[in-house]
Amino acid sequence: MAIILVRAASPGLSDGAVGHHQVHGSLQGSSQLLKTRVPPRRWMLCSLRYACLGLQPGEEVGRTSAVYSSLAVNPAGEAVVSSEQKVYDVVLKQAALLKRQLRTPPVLDVRPQQLDMPRSGLKEAYARCGEICQEYAKTFYLEERRRAIWAIYVWCRRTDELVDGPNANYITPTALDRWEKRLEDLFAGRPYDMLDAALSDTISRFPIDIQPFRDMIEGMRSDLRKARYKNFDELYMYCYYVAGTVGLMSVPVMGIAPESKATTESVYSAALALGIANQLTNILRDVGEDARRGRVYLPQDELAQAGLSDEDIFYGVVTNRWRNFMKQQIKRARMFFEEAERGVTELSQASRWPVWASLLLYRQILDEIEANDYNNFTRRAYVGKGKKLLALPVAYGKSLLLPVSLRNSQT
Ligand SMILES: CC(C)=CCC/C(C)=C/CC/C(C)=C/CC/C(C)=C/[C@@H]1[C@@H](COP(=O)(O)OP(=O)(O)O)[C@]1(C)CC/C=C(\C)CC/C=C(\C)CCC=C(C)C
């Protein structure tokens, strides 16, 4: 048995630290697909996130267990780099870009003056983004950097509408390729319409990279061709594409508190975790709705281990098996929220309140699923107005707290 060292990509291991991950085989590098033979049914776990599935880090498990780790094993018994590790490589790249651009004057593809648009036109473009945000996302963002977040939000919403909106039936992979071309153009300072112009302007002002945007389009592509997820590793990748990317797009705009002692990588990891947590919550809330569209996002192997199948979901009866299964899924979503919490305090002061508000509100959907006795087949978990209002002062209070990194360094 070999002992390998893997960069800490998992919650529970301190940031940037190196964890001892024991596997039967050896592992080098991280981004390439690794094909290391491991004897079937015998490998060690490394992620604390396993604990939520009733396992301990370092515990030995069989191949069929519902697990999640920096390492995954394919059906041939080969170790491959997991989705978490692949996504963490994106996190590292984004963090490096942000650090480089903060150190040196920004060398961006687009500068505001390059945009062939009068100031009044841009003002109107941002105002329209603001209106769209008010229609869809009443709790999102206030203050200074809000226009930039509006522009990102509107691009994300439009991207999602391509596959979920009224014209979704006509959307083909080619249409998504065209949307990606448009994205490249707006990053190069050639916006196609007014809303793209707002985003062009935003990326000229903040150190935002194109990759998370491209990856979100990739997520929409996968929605066109895929309606089942074999295991959590596959689901994790999907969640990164459609939601984790939002966290990566937002950090350069929201900014890290100047007094924060946290590493840029850890803040990006927390932002990624918030996107994943939100999307997992979305999925758990919308089980019935998705099933009516022929979609089951829940990991097939975990369903099978719980003695459940697609039929149980289409049938839609809440049984004890279903309740127990849901409890585990909710537990995992909450762990991602917990991981995200550690990063919110590190954001710049003005950004903390809206992020806390969104985190607390979204997480409450999980409480509502429990309150509905896990009936997410025919009842939509909904956070009432009263609870929503109550979350705002709580979020405000939390936003005043010192960054965790600073609190720890002062004790
Ligand atoms: C350090 C730290 C914690 C920083 C904060 C980072 C941050 C702001 C993270 C944001 C996370 C977030 C809001 C993710 C969005 C998750 C989400 C709901 C994705 C949805 C995808 C598709 O799912 P589906 O089709 O199943 O869902 P619907 O039924 O259609 O709802 C999305 C719809 C993708 C599109 C995403 C958006 C429209 C939201 C974009 C939001 C922003 C840019 C604003 C983020 C700002 C704040 C204050 C949260």
Ligand SMILES: [Mn+2]
């Ligand atoms: Mn959608």
